[in-house]
Amino acid sequence: MMRDMPGLEALRHISLSGFDDEHNLNVLVRTSITLCKRLQFSEMEVVNEGIYFGYPSRRHSCSLVNIPSPCVNKMISHIEDVESKIEGHLKQFETSLEERRRAAPEDLEKDRRVAKPSKEVKPKEERDEKCPELKQEMEMLLSEAIFLIKSLETDRAEAEEALKRQQSRKKKINKKIDYWSIWRLQEMPMAVQKEHETYLRDILELRWHIENKSYKKKHLEEQKAAWEEANGKVQADIDYMNEHSALLNSKLMQEIQNLRKYSKKKSQVMELYRQVHGELQDAIEDCEKLKLKIIQNREEMEKDIENDVKNMEAYKNQMDQLTVIFDQYRNLIQNVNKSIERNEEAMTVTLQETRTSSDELSALTKMKKAWDDELAVVAKDFSDLSVVYNKLLEENKKLEMDIEMTSDSIHESIRKKSEFESDIRSLMIMKLKNEEYLRGLYKDAYQIGAVFHMTRYKTEELEEKIAEGREDFLKKITRSEVANGMILQKKLFSLQEEEQLEREELIRRIAIYSLTLTEIEEPLLQMEENAEQIKALHKEHFNAEHSVIFGEIEAAKNKTAFYQDKITTLNTELEEREKAKIILNELLDILREKHASVKFKKKHIQAVYDHLIHEKVACEEQLKEEERIHRNLVAMRQKTLADLKVSVTFLLFRNEGNVELAQVAAEKQRNGKENRKVNSCKSRPSFPQLRHWLPSGTQDPVFPPLAACRDPGPRLPSLRLQLHQKGQPEGRLEEVNRFHALMALIAPWQQGEVEKP
Known part of the structure; x- marks a missing residue:
């Protein structure tokens, strides 16, 4: 668009160079006028289009409106101001020229040298005084015009792009509309069928809901009757209690006092029972322990006697063997004494060294085996004790949980009192179980001790078999093992003492709980009074709920009637739709039959048409062939006719005696035949063959x-x-x-x- 405005570059050049003469000013005026007209024309185009899109190159003054007319108007007003200023400047310039022309010639001659520079300088001064303002205004005007033209060009290009996008969007929308119309035509029957199925499903569901509501209604009526009967009974009981409330209160106070006395006596008796039971349990445990110790000692003594007898027999056998070996060695010694005497000193030294080394090696192996056995025994004891400790911890946790449960149940109500007693019984049962379990542990410990003694005796036998010098070491080991056993027994006794302390703590807690029960009885009376108040409130609430339920039942009846009416209307609509469906199915069947018949007729017509076309082509070919044959026959007949004429003329003239004339006529006939010939035949029949051709x-x-x-x-x-x-x-x-x-x-x-x- 900048290229389409030829006066713009000239305007810029003039504004930058200044107004040197009148011609430049006229050019400036013309360019400003053309620019104004073009801006008005562009404004009209923009207004006629009526579409404006917001883009980043738009001027700030046009950002709040939909069209750039304010900017254009502003530009036009600027141009008009500049034109008015230029006209005023031109008028001033013309007046100054006229004044100079009216000046006297005398002054011109005298001041010629001075006047020339004045003529040249004054306009410059005026220009310097007035032109810079016009120059600045023109520069501003041109910059604004250029910027406005650029913004209009960008708006036009972007509007064109937006129009193209809208057209493509329109095409896409049309395609989508066609696609959805086709989809609607294809999917509408299926959608109608699905909708019909959903309506049927909804109707069946509504019927089921109605039946369910009717059943619930009957059930509520039955419950209402039962509740009315129960309310009558409760009301009778309440009336009876109100009549005899004084007697009941006195009886209740007496029973409460008796319960307090009974609870105190019960606590005393339970304490005595616990003390006696604890002493009895201690005595029984001591007796059982003594019995077990005696039995173990007896078994150990019997085992020792048996082991001693076995050892004596083994020693006897060893003595016999040693005597035999001694005899053999004595014979050998007698045989080898000679050689031993030679190297007796060296042999004695080597024997001593070997004996010491063998003794040390045997002692170390024995020590290793002993320590391994001790470590295995200690590990077993530790594992058993850890298992026992874990079980005791679990039992303690269970006891704590039971105690917490009992404390919570005490705060609930008096009816939990029996549950507390059952919990106490369960605790007693658990206590018995724990005692039985401890007895089992004691038995296991005694069995472990017995196994320990068995292993000890076996080790002693082996040590006695190996060497007599090992007895002292084994005695030390047995002493250490006995000390470990004593330590284990001490640990068991400490565990028993801890269990006894826990038992006493449990008894103390039970006593505290019983005291809390006695303290809770008074709040329980208050709770009973609160219960009576709650009963009254419950009755009021029951009456209110009864009225609410009765209202809900009536509302449900109204809803059932409404739903029944709705169901009837839906049934009628369903029947109508089913009838319409039947009619549509019949119409569809008829249309299918018609379509099939039309399709069959179309196929038949197409086949007939194809057959006729085929026959037409065959007939045309046959006609062409017959025409060709006919033409050939006509040509041949014309040829035979010409030959016949020639022969006839020849014969006629020959019979009359004019042979030369006959030959000339024959030649003429032949020449005419050649000129008139259309189709020549391959075979030329002679005169005698005319009967075959005619x-x-x-x-x-x-x-x-x-x-x-x-x-x-x-x-x-x-x-x-x-x-x-x-x-x-x-x-x-x-x-x-x-x-x-x-x-x-x-x-x-x-x-x-x-x-x-």
Whole structure:
């Protein structure tokens, strides 16, 4: 758009260079006027379009409106101001020129040297005084005009792009509309079927809900009757209690006092029972422990005796073996004494070293085995004790949980009192179980001790078998093992003491709980009074709920009636829709049948049409072939006719004696034949072959039928009569006579009476 405005560059050049003469000012005015007109035209185009899009190159003054007309108007007003200023400047310039022309010639001659620079300088001064303002305004005007033109150009380009986008969007929307219309035509029957199925499902569900509501209604009525009966009974009981409330209160106070006394006596008796039971349990435990110790000691003594007997027998056997070995060694010693005497000193030293090393090695192996056994025993003891400790911790946790449960149940109500007693019984049972479990642990510990003693005796036997010097070491080991056993027993006793302390703590807690029970009885009375108040409130609440439920039942009845009406309407609509569906199905069946019949007819018509076209093509080909054959036949017949004419003329002239004329006529006939020839035949039949080419009944435009020539006698008068009737001349009759005569001459050749030339 900048290129379409030729005066813009000139305007910029003039504004930058200044107003040197009047011509430049006129050019400036013209360019400003053209610019103003073009801006007005662009404003009209923008207004006529009526569409404006907001883009970042728009001026700030146009950002709040939809069209750039304010900017254009502002630009036009600026240009008009500049035009008015330029006109004023031109008027001033003209007045200054007129004043200079009116000046006296004397002043011109005197001040010629001075006047010339004044003429040259004053306009410059005026220009310097007035032109800079115009120059600045023109620069501002041009910059604003250029910016406005650029913004209008960008708006136009972006509006064009937006129009293209809208057109493409329109095409896409049209495509989508077509697609959705096709989809609607395809999916509408399925959607109708699905909607029908959903309505049927909803109707069945509504029927089921109605039946369920009716059943619930009956059930509520039954519950209402039962509640009314129960309310009557409760009301009778309440009336009875109100009548005898004083007696009941006195009886209640007496029972409460008796319960307090009973609870105190019970606590005392329970404390005595616990003390006696604890002493009895201690005595029983001590007795059982002593019995177990005695039994263990007896078993150990019996085992020791058996082991001693076995050891004595083993020693006897060893002594026998040693005597035998001693005899053998003695014999060997006697045999080897000689050699031993030689190296006795060295041998003694080596024997001592070997004995010491073997003794040390055996002692170390024994120590290793002993320590391994001790470690295994200690590990077993530790694992057993850890298991026992974990079980005791679990039992303690269970006891704490039970105690918490009992404390919570005490705060609930008096009815939990029996549950507390059952919990106490369960605790006692658990206590018995724990005691039984401790007894089992004691038995296991005694069994472990017995196993320990067995292992000890076995180790002693092995040590006695190996060497006598090991007895002291084994005694130390046994002493350490006994000390470990004592430590284990001490640990068990400490565990028993801890259990006893826990038992005492449990008893103390039970006593505290019993005291809390006695303290809770008074609040329980208050709770009973609160319970009576709650009963009254419950009755009021029951009456209110009864009224609410009765109102809900009535509302449910109204809803059921409304739903029943709705169901009837839906049933009628369903029946109508089913009827319409049946009608539509019938119409669809009819249309399907019609479609099938039309399709069949169409196929049949298409087949007939194809067959007719095929036959038409065949007929056209056959007609072409017949036409070709007919043309060939016509050509051949014309040729045979020409040959016949030649032969006839030749014969006529030959019979008359004019052989030369016959030859000339034949040549003329041949030349005319060649000129008139249309289709030439491959075979040229001779004169005797004319009967093969001229079937009976063929006619010629000049001569009568050739069949008459075969028998000219009887038919000649008829031919003459025909010619007379047609008005033919006598010359024609003579030619006919000649032709018949010629045919009479040709007849013998046709019948084969004369040889063919």
